[in-house]
Amino acid sequence: MFTRRDFLKTGSSMVALGGSVPLFLNRTAAQAPASDRPGGRDTILVVVQLTGGNDGLNTVIPFRDDAYNRARPTLRQPANQIHRINDDIGLHPAMNALHGLHQDNSLCIVQGVGYPNPSQSHFRSMDVWQAGSTARDLPEGWIGKALRNIPGAASFHLANNNESAPLALTGAPVRVPSIRSLEDFQLRVEASSNRDRQSLRSVIESTAAPSSASSGGLLDFVQRTAVNTFASSRRLEQLGRSYQPRVPYPNTPLGNHLRLAAQLIDGGLGARLFYTSLDNFDTHAAQALSHTNLLRTLSDAVSAFYRDMSARGHRDRVLVMTFSEFGRRVHENGSRGTDHGAAAPMFLVGGRVRNGLVGAHPSLTQLDQDNLRHHTDFRQVYAAILDRWLGVPSRQVLGQEFRPVDVFRA
Amino acid sequence: MPDKPEQPQIDPRTAWERYRPTDASPWDVKKVGHLYRRAAFGATMAELEEGLRAGPDRTVDLLLQGKPDRDNLLGVTAEMVLGIPAGAGGGQQATAWWLYRMMYAPHPLREKITLFWHNHFATSNRKVNNAGYMIGQYELMRRHAQGSFRTMLREMSTDPAMMVWLDTNQSQRNQPNENYARELMELFSLGINNYRRPGQRNYTEQDIRQAARAFTGLRLEGGRSGFRANQHDDGEKTVLGQTGRWRPADIVRICLEQESAPYFVAAKLFRFLVSETIPATPELLEPLARRFRESDYNFGEMLETVLRSNLFFSAQVYRSRVKPPVDFALEIVRGLQGRMGTTALVTVLEGLGQRPFYPPSVAGWDAGRAWLNGQTLLFRHNLALGLTSTTDDRFGRRTDPARLARDNNVRSDEEVVDFFLRLFLQNDVPANARNRLLEYARRAHNGPVPVYWSQRDAEEQRVRAICHLVLTLPEFQLS
Structure with missing residues (x-):
């Protein structure tokens, strides 16, 4: 397995560079990948984690299957309201916005995703997905490891209140910050008036300016880092003032997170990896209404983000990936909810994805302990994203070879 | 490099x-x-x-x-x-x-x-x-x-x-x-x-x-x-x-x-x-x-x-x-003779990249230049503000530069600037930096303040601001 140790041995010069290049700045020419290979278009990945175990069966629905209707006597969605992907499979009625992306050739649905001997513990299974590994100990995350290969790429955890950085982001050469708003990146001062504020900031900025030509020493390094940081911080501040979304975003926490991602991307700061989450998918009881709301929240926010990005010319640079730690039980329980399950679908949204379904819907009758069996390992999806989208050798991140799923257009 | x-x-x-x-x-x-x-x-x-x-x-x-x-x-x-x-x-x-x-x-x-x-x-x-x-x-x-x-x-x-x-x-x-x-x-x-x-x-x-x-x-x-x-x-x-x-x-x-x-x-x-x-x-x-x-x-x-x-x-x-993050935070609190709980610092230090008992791997922290990047530098400056201000809920009024200056009988702008420069940097900064701090103090002295501030409020605010500025000098990032 590729370990931190290997990295330190082989890549310490990259770490040093990553540390000295202020994160906000556009990547330097030396770090920018050639444009003819994956990652070359400064591709962007936004991961949306559906926390709690999303009911995949009521998200991407085999509405013609009698077994579906039998398994979900109270929770089944009426066939005439389902947004059809093909004659057998369709999206939950609340996901009209996401269906619109399908009509625009921008929605890929990978069905039946999971991993061998799936855990039904929220914590263990979430760790498995975030680490990209089923090993017993999972100290590092798949995105953190990927970042070692793209050390200049800025990355952000778009956090909910009091949410600390997820395992997925650990192991990065520079810690991935959790941010809630652009204000997190402002140089704050406590001032008695606006003029005082200006004057404080001007002292901080001017005393940080390097006094002479680069000495290469540590003080020079601090000064240059500071000067670049203040410039970026000012830029972000203006960004906050000048940015107007091209399409309205829903006023939900997820909508706000993705809007913030859009601001950061549009600011041209070299931001490439984003991680955010939507909680409350653990629908053990009376799930109909809450699940509908969650799917609408997801669908509306992702769709707004994608349309906003497209309108700004980033259509072919963005990829949104959704996942949940597991799906839910095929048969609903006695509380009009569903218990922890296994295989589930993943969504990939972007200008370069293969539109439509990838892989068959898992059988609703050939189950494993009442749960859907997976036919695609989630690491095959990660492998596709790493190898073909981010330009990071997936083997180094996943520790072994996984055959990438065909999710991108040629 | x-x-x-x-x-x-x-x-x-x-x-x-x-x-x-x-x-x-x-x-x-x-x-x-x-x-x-x-x-x-x-x-x-x-x-x-x-x-x-x-x-x-x-x-x-x-x-x-x-x-x-x-x-x-x-x-x-x-x-x-x-x-x-x-x-x-x-x-x-x-x-x-x-x-x-x-x-x-x-x-x-x-x-x-x-x-x-x-x-x-x-x-x-x-x-x-x-x-x-x-x-x-x-x-x-x-x-x-x-x-x-x-x-x-x-x-x-x-x-x-x-x-x-x-x-x-x-x-x-x-x-x-x-x-x-x-x-x-x-x-x-x-x-x-x-x-x-x-x-x-x-x-x-x-x-x-x-x-x-x-x-x-x-x-x-x-x-x-x-x-x-x-x-x-x-x-x-x-x-x-x-x-x-x-x-x-x-x-x-x-x-x-x-x-x-x-x-x-x-x-x-x-x-x-x-x-x-x-x-x-x-x-x-x-x-x-x-x-x-x-x-x-x-x-x-x-x-x-x-x-x-x-x-x-x-x-x-x-x-x-x-300067490692733990040193950065503790030097400020010790210098200001603050008496405070440390729970709020745990989260802050995680953001700065060094949370004791949680090293990133068995190889420990990379240290050196890896400590500083655009994010962590801003977070450091904002931590310095939190510790020198009295309005940050996380740290309260336990580390108050104005009180320390008062206890040390430090009064004029020049005395305040030199006191904090000596405390944190032993006055070893370019003359230019000291001049800018003095200029700031003069300007702040004559600037407007909110109408409900007393004379003392204004003075104390100036002391805290000067202390914050000292802690943002690039020399303070080094050890």
Whole structure:
């Protein structure tokens, strides 16, 4: 397995560079990948984690299957309201916005995703997905490891209140910050008036300016880092003032997170990896209404983000990936909810994805302990994203070879 | 980007000899500040002045021995441990608890060197998931922080946190887990390459596999390490050329017989205490490493040699490290003589990249330039604001520069500027920086303030703002 140790041995010069290049700045020419290979278009990945175990069966629905209707006597969605992907499979009625992306050739649905001997513990299974590994100990995350290969790429955890950085982001050469708003990146001062504020900031900025030509020493390094940081911080501040979304975003926490991602991307700061989450998918009881709301929240926010990005010319640079730690039980329980399950679908949204379904819907009758069996390992999806989208050798991140799923257009 | 060696000529023969003040290199407040940054978590104004009067020998004595524990802080904090949940969930409190000791314990050097060992034996509660084990390992490292490296290394093999962290607890007789054996050699005692002959490896994969067999049979039983003979591979093992029915202590002994061992540890101490920019060449380390071996790995003696040395107090070494996040936060609180809880600092330090008990990997923190980037620098400035302002809910009014200035009878703008420059930077900043601070003070003096502010509110706000500005100077990011 590729370990931190290997990295330190082989890549310490990259770490040093990553540390000295202020994160906000556009990547330097030396770090920018050639444009003819994956990652070359400064591709962007936004991961949306559906926390709690999303009911995949009521998200991407085999509405013609009698077994579906039998398994979900109270929770089944009426066939005439389902947004059809093909004659057998369709999206939950609340996901009209996401269906619109399908009509625009921008929605890929990978069905039946999971991993061998799936855990039904929220914590263990979430760790498995975030680490990209089923090993017993999972100290590092798949995105953190990927970042070692793209050390200049800025990355952000778009956090909910009091949410600390997820395992997925650990192991990065520079810690991935959790941010809630652009204000997190402002140089704050406590001032008695606006003029005082200006004057404080001007002292901080001017005393940080390097006094002479680069000495290469540590003080020079601090000064240059500071000067670049203040410039970026000012830029972000203006960004906050000048940015107007091209399409309205829903006023939900997820909508706000993705809007913030859009601001950061549009600011041209070299931001490439984003991680955010939507909680409350653990629908053990009376799930109909809450699940509908969650799917609408997801669908509306992702769709707004994608349309906003497209309108700004980033259509072919963005990829949104959704996942949940597991799906839910095929048969609903006695509380009009569903218990922890296994295989589930993943969504990939972007200008370069293969539109439509990838892989068959898992059988609703050939189950494993009442749960859907997976036919695609989630690491095959990660492998596709790493190898073909981010330009990071997936083997180094996943520790072994996984055959990438065909999710991108040629 | 490699650091240019600023003054490459260092004579290894005189580098480690005892520093004596000379006209060219007098004992001054800059050196007191330097010593307290490296060998403690910064100085208070009283400590600076006292150090200046006492001279280098007595100031180093004081740091090596610590002060009397008049407030029984060690006893009180030892009792506080009982209130920390031992299992999962105690992690935040454990970190806060150690930070509290670093900040207020009477023997800051000991806490600092324990932090050095924590970086050396870098164990994370992320995996151990047991605050009791983590604090137990802390106690082990603190016990031997200024003592025998040999004893510490031997005890580390059976430390519960380490056994979980590097899997000796899981190691089976028939399938020995190699994790601990590998890190023992690679990160704890030898390094991959021979220190004096870099092309030569210190050990082979075969050595690791054989050594791993010696560590089988260790088991955690009731929170303590035990030994199960029936799980131990009692056969002959050949490790680094020596054959025998080795057990854990034998492997430690064999490692410490290797040529690289004293150099490896000396180099780590060098980077931690002396410089991140001066290359730790074998020639430069040779006097330290030789003596370290001769003393049977008396680490305390090596530490003392370094702290009293010419090189330690030289111009090349001054400000040749990037200040680590823990030092950054604690120097401010100590300098301002704040009395505050440390829980809020745990989250802040995570954002700054250094949360004790949670190193990023078994290799510890990268340190040096890796500490600073666009985000962490802003977070540092904003932390300095939080600690110097009285309106930040996380820290309250416990660290108030205005109160400190008042207590020290510091009044005019010029006095305020020079007071904080001396406290935190020993006045060693470009004249230009001082002028800008003075200009700011003058402007603020005449500027508008909210109508409901009293004269005193305005004055205190100005003092706090000046203190914040001092803490944002680039020189304050260095140690």
